Amino acid sequence: MSKMRFFALQELANRKPLEVTPPSGRLSDYYGSHVFDHKKMQEYLPREAYKAVTDAIDKGTPISREVADLIANGMKSWAKSLGVTHYTHWFQPLTDGTAEKHDGFIELSAEGDVIERFSGKLLVQQEPDASSFPNGGIRNTFEARGYTAWDVSSPAFVVDDTLCIPTIFISYTGEALDYKTPLLKALAAVDRAATDVCQLFDKNVTRVFANLGWEQEYFLVDLALYNARPDLCLTGRTLMGHSSAKDQQLEDHYFGSIPPRVTAFMKELEIECHKLGIPVKTRHNEVAPNQFELAPIFENVNLANDHNQLVMDMMKRIARKHNFVVLLHEKPYQGVNGSGKHNNWSLCTDTGVNLFAPGKNPKGNMLFLTFLVNVLMMVYKNQDLLRASIVSAGNSHRLGANEAPPAILSIFLGKQLSTILDEITRQVTDTKMTAEEKTTLKLGIGRIPEILLDTTDRNRTSPFAFTGNRFEFRAAGSSANCAAAMIATNAAMANQLNEFKVQVDRLMEEEGCGKDEAIFRVLKETIIASEPIRFEGDGYSEQWKEEAARRGLTNICHVPEALMHYVDNQSKAVLIGEHIFNETELNSRLEVELEKYTMKVQIESRVLGDLAINHIVPTAVIYQNRLLENLRGLRETFTPEEYDILSADRKELIREISHRVTAIKKLVREMIEARKVANHLPCYKERAFAYEESVRPFLSEIRDHIDHLEMEIDDEIWPLPKYRELLFTK
Ligand code: ADP
Ligand code: MG
Numbered sequence: 243m244s245k246m247r248f249f250a251l252q253e254l255a256n257r258k259p260l261e262v263t264p265p266s267g268r269l270s271d272y273y274g275s276h277v278f279d280h281k282k283m284q285e286y287l288p289r290e291a292y293k294a295v296t297d298a299i300d301k302g303t304p305i306s307r308e309v310a311d312l313i314a315n316g317m318k319s320w321a322k323s324l325g326v327t328h329y330t331h332w333f334q335p336l337t338d339g340t341a342e343k344h345d346g347f348i349e350l351s352a353e354g355d356v357i358e359r360f361s362g363k364l365l366v367q368q369e370p371d372a373s374s375f376p377n378g379g380i381r382n383t384f385e386a387r388g389y390t391a392w393d394v395s396s397p398a399f400v401v402d403d404t405l406c407i408p409t410i411f412i413s414y415t416g417e418a419l420d421y422k423t424p425l426l427k428a429l430a431a432v433d434r435a436a437t438d439v440c441q442l443f444d445k446n447v448t449r450v451f452a453n454l455g456w457e458q459e460y461f462l463v464d465l466a467l468y469n470a471r472p473d474l475c476l477t478g479r480t481l482m483g484h485s486s487a488k489d490q491q492l493e494d495h496y497f498g499s500i501p502p503r504v505t506a507f508m509k510e511l512e513i514e515c516h517k518l519g520i521p522v523k524t525r526h527n528e529v530a531p532n533q534f535e536l537a538p539i540f541e542n543v544n545l546a547n548d549h550n551q552l553v554m555d556m557m558k559r560i561a562r563k564h565n566f567v568v569l570l571h572e573k574p575y576q577g578v579n580g581s582g583k584h585n586n587w588s589l590c591t592d593t594g595v596n597l598f599a600p601g602k603n604p605k606g607n608m609l610f611l612t613f614l615v616n617v618l619m620m621v622y623k624n625q626d627l628l629r630a631s632i633v634s635a636g637n638s639h640r641l642g643a644n645e646a647p648p649a650i651l652s653i654f655l656g657k658q659l660s661t662i663l664d665e666i667t668r669q670v671t672d673t674k675m676t677a678e679e680k681t682t683l684k685l686g687i688g689r690i691p692e693i694l695l696d697t698t699d700r701n702r703t704s705p706f707a708f709t710g711n712r713f714e715f716r717a718a719g720s721s722a723n724c725a726a727a728m729i730a731t732n733a734a735m736a737n738q739l740n741e742f743k744v745q746v747d748r749l750m751e752e753e754g755c756g757k758d759e760a761i762f763r764v765l766k767e768t769i770i771a772s773e774p775i776r777f778e779g780d781g782y783s784e785q786w787k788e789e790a791a792r793r794g795l796t797n798i799c800h801v802p803e804a805l806m807h808y809v810d811n812q813s814k815a816v817l818i819g820e821h822i823f824n825e826t827e828l829n830s831r832l833e834v835e836l837e838k839y840t841m842k843v844q845i846e847s848r849v850l851g852d853l854a855i856n857h858i859v860p861t862a863v864i865y866q867n868r869l870l871e872n873l874r875g876l877r878e879t880f881t882p883e884e885y886d887i888l889s890a891d892r893k894e895l896i897r898e899i900s901h902r903v904t905a906i907k908k909l910v911r912e913m914i915e916a917r918k919v920a921n922h923l924p925c926y927k928e929r930a931f932a933y934e935e936s937v938r939p940f941l942s943e944i945r946d947h948i949d950h951l952e953m954e955i956d957d958e959i960w961p962l963p964k965y966r967e968l969l970f971t972k
Contacts (some may be wrong), residue, residue: 244961250466251967257464259502260564262509265517274519276324278317278398286316298394305394310362317398318347318360321405328404329360331368331390333411334421336377336834338721340551341411343368344404365407367391377419377830388413393422396548399518408548417827421725422544424822428729429543431736431820436589436597436613439739442746442757443609449592452732455540455712456550459581459720460557461533461569462504467963468567473849477842478571478636478721481850481941482858484949485577486966500527504534507564511536514556520549529645530579531969540586540712543732547724550583554721570721573639575965576945580640581720585727588712589613589735599711612742612761615663615768617713618653620738621706622775624730625651625796626807627816628706629717631730633804634835635842637719642799645782647705647717649804650790650797652777654704660778663769703781729822737816742768801839802930808832836930840920843933843941847917850941851910857961858948859903865955866899899954902947909947913940 265272274281283292291312297303305313321329330342347358368390377388390409398407411420418424429452436450468474473481500508508525515522521539528535536553540546554570561568573580589597597613600606621628628651633641640646655663701707705717718727742764749760774793779786790797798804807813809832817823823831869892876892877885920932952960 244959246470247961247963247967250464250470250963253466254464257503257565259506260510262506262513264509264513269516272513273516276400276517277519278320279519282320283316286320288312288316291316295394305366307362307366310366312362314360314362314365317365317405318358321400322358324400326400326403326405329364330404330406331392331409332406333390333409334551334723334725335411335419336421336831337838338723340555342404342406360405365392368409377413377834388419393426393544395426396545397519399552401518417830418823421547421723421729424729424827425544425547425725427822428732428736428820431822432589432732432739435736435739435743437591438743439612439616440591440597440609442743442761443612444591444593444595446593447591447595450597451590451592452543452728453540453586453588453590453712454543454546454724454728455537455586456546456724457535457537457582457584457586458550458553459528459533459535459583461530461571461574461581462507462561462566463532463569463574463968465562465565465567467968470963471968472853474567474569474574476849477846478569479574479639479846480576480965480968481846481853482945482948482952482962483575483965483968484952486964486969500525500534503564503566507561507566508534508536510563511553511557511560514560515553518549518552518556520553522553528579528581530575533579533581540588543587543724543728547728550724572634572636572719572721573643575969576639578965578969579645580643582640582646582716583718583720583722583724585715585718585724585731586709586712587715587728587731596711598708598713608758608761611765614655614659614708615765615772616738616742617735618772618775619742619768620731620734621651621653622772623738623812624734624816625775626798626804626810627730627734627813628715628727629796629798629804630807630813631726632715632717632719632722633801634719634722635801635839635846636721637717638799638801640719641717647703647781648787648797649799650781650787650795651705651717651775652781652790652795653713653775654701654707654778655776656700656708657778659708660776663776666766667769701778701781704777705781730816733820733822734816736820740820800934802836802927802934805832805835805839805930806927808835833926836926840926840930840933843938844917844921846941847913847937850944851913853962854906854910854944854948858951859906861959861961862899862903862951862955864959866896866903868956869896869899895954899951902951906944906947909940909944913937913944916940 265275278286280296283295287295291309294303294305294309295313298305318329327348328344328346330344332340332342335341345364347360349359369388388411390411393408393410396408398405400406408422410418410423410426412423413419432452433450437447440447440450463474471480473479512522512525515538521541522536523539524535524537526535527533536557538546538549538553541549557568557570570581572582588599591597595601595606595609597609598617600610601608629649633649642648700709705715707714707716715727715731718724745764746757746760749755749763750757753760755763774795777786777790779789787797798807808817809828814828817828818825873889873892873896876889880888916932916936920929920937923929923932952964957964
């Protein structure tokens with residue numbers, strides 16, 4: 243066995259779970275202890291400063307420099323009580339993950355004494371040297387100025403010795419360079435549009451909030467095994483590896499008992515989350531071996547997303563302490579379920595009504611129905627934008643595989659709700675409603691609450707499923723920033739609701755319809771128009787692909803092609819029309835996504851080429867020589883007739899190994915050529931397409947030969963930890 247693999251397995255045998263002791267006291271005593279929340283603000287801020295912050299959060303009123311100084315000072319005092327010495331603006335550039343630049347509170351006074359200072363100016367805005375963050379050509383690197391600006395709506399928090407201030411990140415010329423800026427804009431857009439629509443029903447509604455509850459799936463792998471797999475280290479996924487004799491067929495891992503080392507990790511992660519006010523609640527095993535899930539209670543989208551970013555970061559750090567590495571990649575192991583991040587999404591009014599929950603009376607149900615039907619139309623019209631928001635090099639391995647929603651968008655509503663919608667559309671489309679129709683309407687909608695009590699009606703294969711009081715956008719990938727999906731969803735919803743409102747107003751003004759009737763007529767038309775997006779069957783099946791094509795739904799597995807829909811007419815109408823992005827920002831976002839894709843495939847291709855030539859081929863040759871040696875021995879020992887019989891299988895094996903080694907070498911050479919051609923293309927779009935079409939196919943072709951060799955070659959000399967070791971060691 244190679245030394246790497248041998249030592250890794252040996253190290254593993256000696257692992258023990260770490261002891262994790264929760265802070266003293268009850269959960270409620272330490273929950274949020276590291277967050278500058280309302281309670282701490284009241285304690286550490288003068289009354290006027292506290293009021294200024296709450297006004298800024300609730301109404302968006304600006305904070306003056308003097309007040310900012312007061313806030314900064316209060317924040318610093320609180321942070322110092324936790325032993326904090328540094329502060330940072332914490333932001334979400336378009337790479338994966340978050341960025342921060344730590345500065346000490348330390349400063350020198352005019353007299354040369356050391357003082358600790360944190361001013362309002364430093365709190366509100368900073369200028370990180372940001373030339374190395376992707377910006378899709380917005381800023382030339384020589385003019386590498388970007389600004390971070392305080393996001394008052396997400397509270398500051400403390401990690402280790404650092405006070406972290408959530409910020410947006412924009413260029414010198416004002417364009418967004420991050421995920422948070424457009425997310426805040428999309429949330430504001432859906433707030434405005436949904437409030438307008440709610441006002442048709444209830445004048446008391448003045449704001450609508452979008453909520454997000456994410457479910458983070460991930461794999462754990464032992465640190466020593468991980469270090470012995472260069473492909474995992476460099477690309478986050480295994481580029482080779484024959485499936486284990488046992489994988490998930492038995493599904494005995496799902497809801498099974500969690501191994502002690504993992505429990506210790508989860509326990510520590512939960513404690514740290516709770517200190518940061520992240521309401522994590524559920525933890526369990528997932529379908530695949532060594533796969534797990536973590537989910538919090540839902541929060542408003544902006545905060546929930548900050549929390550998800552923080553959690554992904556903490557997972558990585560805490561896992562290390564427990565000698566694990568957390569794999570957030572969507573598909574670390576071929577042939578084993580991948581990881582997603584379901585985005586549970588709902589809209590809720592400031593009067594406390596969840597707009598995706600059926601009401602208690604016909605009027606409430608009309609409101610519910612209005613939002614439900616607009617979601618149908620939103621997804622129908624924006625299939626391509628929604629897909630663009632979740633595709634990536636990693637997620638493309640998962641989508642369409644028999645474990646995750648296909649690359650076709652559809653909505654699952656459940657039987658009862660579908661029946662109600664169908665009943666509504668069966669009523670005659672006339673200008674005036676008959677008395678009978680009005681009764682049917684009332685009855686039909688009035689029935690919803692009782693019927694919906696059956697929440698077992700679930701469909702796990704649907705990419706966009708209604709789950710009783712929310713929609714679950716299931717196509718998002720485990721490593722993604724949820725903001726991408728949430729920007730698309732909320733912006734598209736805003737756009738759809740605005741359109742709906744225009745149609746209703748028109749009927750009222752131009753045709754003199756009453757309000758209820760106008761709403762009902764538009765709803766009915768919308769239900770009919772959006773019908774193709776509704777699908778209750780098995781989203782994994784081949785029949786669905788054919789059926790979807792007949793319905794005219796799009797199905798795009800090609801990553802760059804799917805991304806290009808960010809700039810199609812409908813997406814522009816939504817993203818530019820609702821002022822989420824300007825033209826430059828949208829184009830730059832597309833450029834960043836395409837380049838990210840190109841880079842990831844490029845790295846995978848290089849790593850696989852190196853491993854194939856430096857690890858696999860030499861190992862195959864060593865084994866081949868052993869077989870040749872064996873043949874020579876046989877020939878010396880036996881008569882020619884006996885030798886022919888006894889050596890046949892080994893000769894065959896030698897032939898097979900030779901063929902595979904030759905094929906691998908040839909394919910690697912061709913892959914390098916294909917990369918060269920792609921790299922020389924002048925435009926980032928062409929490069930991404932070339933990587934998808936002419937580089938990527940080599941990865942699976944080469945892998946196929948390697949995986950066969952893994953089965954043929956003596957286990958003792960195989961250099962890399964195998965799937966059974968990666969997946970089944972605890
Ligand atoms: P599942 O059965 O899909 O595993 P869970 O009960 O684990 O569902 O919940 C998944 C996520 O959905 C949790 O984060 C939960 O807080 C969230 N959720 C529940 N209700 C809503 C809602 N109205 N809006 C948004 N998210 C919600
Ligand atoms: Mg779920």
